[in-house]
Amino acid sequence: xxxxxxTGAEALxxxxxxxxxxxxxxxxxxxILPVFDALYDYTRGDKKAFEHILVRHExxxxxxxxxxxxxxxDVGVCIVTSGPGATNTLTGIADAxxxxxxxxVIAGQVxxxxxxxxxxxxxxxxxxxxxxxxxxxxxxxxxDVAWAVSRAFYIARSGRPGPVVLDxxxxxxxxxxxxxxxxxxxxxxxxxYPTVDAExxxxxxxxxxxxxxxxxxxxxxxxxxxxxxxxxDFIEKAGIPAxxxxxxxxxxxxxxxxxxxxxxxxxxYAPNMKEQECDVLIAIGMRFSDRVICNPATYAxxxxxxxxxxxGAEIDKNVKTDVAVVADCKESLPAxxxxxxxxxxxxxxxxxxxxxxEEYEKVIRPxxxxxxxxxxxGEVVKAVADATGGDAVLVxxxxxxxxxxxxxFRYNKKRSVVSxxxxxxxxxxxxxxxxxxxxxxxxxxxMFTGDGSFQMSIHELGTIxxxxxxxxxxxxxxxxxxxxxxxxxxxxxxxxxxxxMTNPCYGGICDGYHIPYIFVSxxxxxxxxxxxxxxxxxxxxxxxxxxxxxxVMPMVPPGCSVNEMLLEVNx
Amino acid sequence: METKDRKLYTMxxxxxxxxxxxxxxxxxxxxxxxxxxSLNVSASSIEGVHKYTITAWSDEDLIKTITKHIEKKxxxxxxxxxxxxxxxxxxxxxxxxxxxxxxxxxxISRVIRKADARIIDVNxxxxxxxLSGMTEDITGLYYALDKFKCLLQYTRxxxxxxxxxxxxxxxxxxxxxxxxxNKKC
Numbered sequence: 104x105x106x107x108x109x110t111g112a113e114a115l116x117x118x119x120x121x122x123x124x125x126x127x128x129x130x131x132x133x134x135i136l137p138v139f140d141a142l143y144d145y146t147r148g149d150k151k152a153f154e155h156i157l158v159r160h161e162x163x164x165x166x167x168x169x170x171x172x173x174x175x176x177d178v179g180v181c182i183v184t185s186g187p188g189a190t191n192t193l194t195g196i197a198d199a200x201x202x203x204x205x206x207x208v209i210a211g212q213v214x215x216x217x218x219x220x221x222x223x224x225x226x227x228x229x230x231x232x233x234x235x236x237x238x239x240x241x242x243x244x245x246x247d248v249a250w251a252v253s254r255a256f257y258i259a260r261s262g263r264p265g266p267v268v269l270d271x272x273x274x275x276x277x278x279x280x281x282x283x284x285x286x287x288x289x290x291x292x293x294x295x296y297p298t299v300d301a302e303x304x305x306x307x308x309x310x311x312x313x314x315x316x317x318x319x320x321x322x323x324x325x326x327x328x329x330x331x332x333x334x335x336d337f338i339e340k341a342g343i344p345a346x347x348x349x350x351x352x353x354x355x356x357x358x359x360x361x362x363x364x365x366x367x368x369x370x371x372y373a374p375n376m377k378e379q380e381c382d383v384l385i386a387i388g389m390r391f392s393d394r395v396i397c398n399p400a401t402y403a404x405x406x407x408x409x410x411x412x413x414x415g416a417e418i419d420k421n422v423k424t425d426v427a428v429v430a431d432c433k434e435s436l437p438a439x440x441x442x443x444x445x446x447x448x449x450x451x452x453x454x455x456x457x458x459x460x461e462e463y464e465k466v467i468r469p470x471x472x473x474x475x476x477x478x479x480x481g482e483v484v485k486a487v488a489d490a491t492g493g494d495a496v497l498v499x500x501x502x503x504x505x506x507x508x509x510x511x512f513r514y515n516k517k518r519s520v521v522s523x524x525x526x527x528x529x530x531x532x533x534x535x536x537x538x539x540x541x542x543x544x545x546x547x548x549x550m551f552t553g554d555g556s557f558q559m560s561i562h563e564l565g566t567i568x569x570x571x572x573x574x575x576x577x578x579x580x581x582x583x584x585x586x587x588x589x590x591x592x593x594x595x596x597x598x599x600x601x602x603x604m605t606n607p608c609y610g611g612i613c614d615g616y617h618i619p620y621i622f623v624s625x626x627x628x629x630x631x632x633x634x635x636x637x638x639x640x641x642x643x644x645x646x647x648x649x650x651x652x653x654x655v656m657p658m659v660p661p662g663c664s665v666n667e668m669l670l671e672v673n674x
Numbered sequence: 675m676e677t678k679d680r681k682l683y684t685m686x687x688x689x690x691x692x693x694x695x696x697x698x699x700x701x702x703x704x705x706x707x708x709x710x711x712s713l714n715v716s717a718s719s720i721e722g723v724h725k726y727t728i729t730a731w732s733d734e735d736l737i738k739t740i741t742k743h744i745e746k747k748x749x750x751x752x753x754x755x756x757x758x759x760x761x762x763x764x765x766x767x768x769x770x771x772x773x774x775x776x777x778x779x780x781x782i783s784r785v786i787r788k789a790d791a792r793i794i795d796v797n798x799x800x801x802x803x804x805l806s807g808m809t810e811d812i813t814g815l816y817y818a819l820d821k822f823k824c825l826l827q828y829t830r831x832x833x834x835x836x837x838x839x840x841x842x843x844x845x846x847x848x849x850x851x852x853x854x855x856n857k858k859c
Contacts, residue, residue: 229694234701238748258748289855291848292690292751416742419735 108279111245112141115209115271118252120145120152121284124180126541127155128167128534132184134224135211137276142182156537156570159562161188163534165195165266166560168206170538172199173521174496174546176329178259179206179538185213186224189270190231194528196266197235201525202350203327205264207255208232214274215243228270237265243272245280253287262295263414264327297415299430299438307385307409307426308442314383316451317343318374318406320366320395323350323524324388324413324432331517333436334387335359340440342447344455346374348389349509353519357493363455367395368659369506372466372668373458375659378403379666386410388432391421392525401664411435465670466656471511477650478626480504480579484511486633487549487577495547496521496539498574500532500556503585506655508551516546530559536574537566544573547637551577554606555584564616567642575636576644581651582606589654593672594661613644624648682711683737683755684763684835687726688718688844690749699726699750702743708732712765712832720845723751727834752844761835767791767812768829769803775824776801782822789815800826809833 109117115138119127131139145152158164161183168179183192189210199206212218213225232239238258242251255267311317325334331354338345338355344363345355349370355362364371366378378384384406389395391410396402399421410417410424411432418427428435470481484507487495493515499505499522509522521539523531536550557578567574588602613620619639623632623646636643659668689695696715703710711729718725730737737755745753773796776782786793791805805815812830819825837843 230697233694233698234705289851290748291851292688293748294851414746416739416746418742420739 106281109282110137110141110277110279111242111248111271112137112276114245114248114280114282115252115276116141116145116152117282117284118249119180122178122252122256124153124178126171127153127180127182128158128164128171128538129155129182130158130161130164130184130188132188132211132224134185134213134273135182135188135271135276137273138182138209138211138271154541156541156566158534158537159565160560161191162194162530163537163560163563163566165192165206165208166198166528166531166534167538168208169195169199169202169204169531170498170521170535171542172204172206172538173535174518174539175542176518177542178256179204180209181206182209183211184224185211185228186226188224189228190226193232193235194526196232196268198523198526198528198531199266200235200237202523203264203323204266205259206266207259207269208266209269209271211276212241212270212272215272216274218272228268232268235266236268239268239270241270241272242275245275245278248275248280249283249285250287253285254290257287258290258293262293296431297413297429299434300428301438303426303428304435304438305442307428308439310383310407310409310426311341311343311385311439312442312444315448316381317341317383317385317448318377318381319343319345319385319387320389321345321347321351321354321387322389323348323354324411325351325354326518328388328413328431328433330388330431330433330436331355333433333440337436337440337443340445341443342449342452343385344377344448344452346371348392348395348524349522350520350524351389352509353514353517356515357513358515361452364459365510368397369510369655369657371459371510372462372657372670373455375657375665375668376458377455379405379664381406384408386412387436388412390417393421396422396665397659398662398664462657462670470507470656473626478624478629478647479653480507480581480649481511482626483577483579483629483647483649484508484551486629488513490630490633490637491547491549495519495549496543498522498532498536498539498548498550500552501527501529502553502556502587503581503589503653503655504551504553504556504579506586507579512549529556532556533560533563533567533574533576536576537563537572540572540574548574549577550574551579553585554578554580554582554604561612564612564618568616568618571641573641576642577636578609578644578646579649580606580609580646581649581653583651585653586655588652592652592654609644609646618642618644620644620646622646622648680731680733681757682729682731683757684761684833685726685728685730685737685741685744685753685755686835686837687728687744687753688720688751688842689724689726689747690751691717691722691724692749695724695747695749696726698747699728699744702740703730706736706740708736708740714832714834716834718844719842720848723844727832729833752847754843756835756837761837763808763833763835764806765809765812765833766831767805767807767815768827769805769815769819769825770800770827771803771819771824772826773798773801775822779822779824782819782824785815785818789818791815
C-alpha cells in the first residue's frame, strides 16, 4: 500500500503534536499561510491538538512563548510570517537567549527558488538570528520537517535552555512528503549535560567545609534545573546563607530562614555587603551578571569562588573561579551536599540581621508602609503581595516597576518570577503574562508595569480581551520613564531629557477593550481595590497613581563596588 | 578581566559541514573586538567535518572565552586554542617575479635557493616561486625579493596546523560522544 503523502505544513503540525505542544502564540501572514491553513484543522474538531492565541504583534508572540516557558518549564512556541513578522520576534529571541528560556520560533520564509532575490517580505532570518539564538535552521524540504522540529525542541530544552529559530520556506510547507515521527536526542558536537567531575566536587566540598563565612548565590539555573529541593538540602546541611539573583527569586521561598534577600544593583543591603566579607562564595546557576557584581575589579576578591553551572562557557567569563563544577546543578548540588559536614554558621548568619534591619528602617518601611504623601510603588506591590500570600506568579515589565515588584513581592512556589532579566525588555510584561496565564491556568498572574512599559505592548489588551485571559495588570503610573529619570536625577544633574510623559486615559482604553478597570490614588482605597481586582474573574487593570519622582533604593551607583551600596539618595 | 600579555594563538575548530558556520565563528571574535589574523577552512580528515585554523592576537583569558563560546555553537564539534609550541605549522607564500629582472640579476636566484623556495612556473614574462614555512620565512623572502624591485605579485596563505598529539583531539571527542550515546541506548 502506498504511504500517505502529506504537506510540509501538515508534517509540522504532526511534529509539534509529537513534542506535546499545547499552546501556540502566533500571527499569520503571506509566507506562513500553508502552516496556518494546516493549523486551522488542529485547533478544532476531532483533530484538535493546539490552542492558537492570536497576538497583536509578533514581538508579543515571542514574549508570550517566553512567559509560557518561564512559568511552566515547557518549551514555548510561536509561529509568525516572514520578513517583518520574523524580524519582530528578534527582541523576544534575544531576550530568551539572555535569560536561558526555551522557545521555538517558527517563521515563514519565501520559497527557496527566490531566496536571495530580495523578494517580498524576504529577510535572512537565519543570518540575523544566529548570534542571538541557541540554534537557527532553515527547513528547505518537507521531508526534513520531522527531524528539524525534533532537533529544535531537543536543543531548546536540553542543557542550558535557549531559543531556537526554524525558518520555513513556503515551498517546503506545500510540497509533499511521507511522514515518519522522529526523535532527536543526540547531536554529536553538543554536550548538554556534562558529567559531574568528582574531583571538582570534592574540592568544592572541602572549601565549603573549611569556610567560616560561606555565602550561596542562587540563580535562574536552579529553577531551570528544577533543583529547588536540592538547593534547600545543600544550604540547610551546611547552614549556608543564600541570596538570590532576580531570576532566581523563587528558587528559594522568601520565608526560608537562610534566605538573605536579593542580589544586585537594587537588591538587598545585607547580601551586597556580605559578598565583600564572605570567605567562600558558591554561585549556583548564576552568571555573575554586571547588574549583580557591579564592579568586577573589586568583586569578592577576599573570597574563594566556587561556581556551579551547566554551561562551561560561563566559567571565568566575568569572575575568576577557584573551583568550577560544570554540570546540571540537579546533579552537582547533591554530590557536594553528600560530602558536607553539618554546620550552622550561626554567628555568620545572624550577622546579616542588623544590616537587614538598617535597610528595613531606612528603605523598606518608608517604601512599603508610608503614612502620608502620594501612593508609593513599594506599598502597591506590598498590598498585592499581602493579598496573594506568595502564591501568585509575578510578571513584570522593565524599569522601576520591575525593581519594586521583585523586591517586595513574595515567593512560596517555584517558577514564580517572569521577568526580563538580561535584556531588560520594556513591553515584555503584558505578552509574557499572557503566556504565563496559559502555562499555569490554576495560578494567579499578577503583572506589574509602568506607564512607559505598558504602552510598549498595550495592544495586547486586545489579545487579553478576545480570550478573557485572567491577567491582573497593576499599572503603577508616575507619568515618567521612572528608572531613566532616576538616573538623570542622580547622575545627569537632574536634566530630565525626554523622560516625562503625558499619559492617555487608561480607563478609556480599558473601556474600549471591555476590560474591568479601577483607578486608585488614595492610600485608604488601595486594599479594597486590590481585593476587587483579585476577586474579579478574568482580566483586570488596576491603575495606581504613584509618586512621580520616587527612587528605587538601595542602589549600587554605576562603577561602584557592591558594598558601596547606598541606602539613601546621595547626590 | 585583567589585561594580560598578548600572544598569537592558533585556534583549531571542527564543525559540521553546513552553511553558515563560518559566520557564527567569526561573530564570536567580532563581538569581543578581536581581529582574526589568518583563517584557513578546509575539509578535515574526518568525513563530513570541516576544519578551521584561525590565528589571533589575544591574552589567554580572552582566547579561552572566545574558544568556549565558539565550541558552544551547536554545529561546532570542537574548538581548542594553542600556542606555536603545541603545533606543526605551515604557511605558503607565492611570489610572481619578472623573468627579465631575475635573469638580469643572479643574486635573485641565489636568494630564492637560499630560502629553499621552489620555482613552480617560468615563462618569458614572469616566473612563479613558492615557499612553505613559518610567517617570518615567507615575509622574509618577500622583503628580500622586494629589494630587487622584481616582484609583480605576492600572496601569503593563512596558517594550517596539526597538533603534536598522535591524533586530533576531535577524534577522541567524537569517540567519547559515541560511547556515551551507546551507553544511553
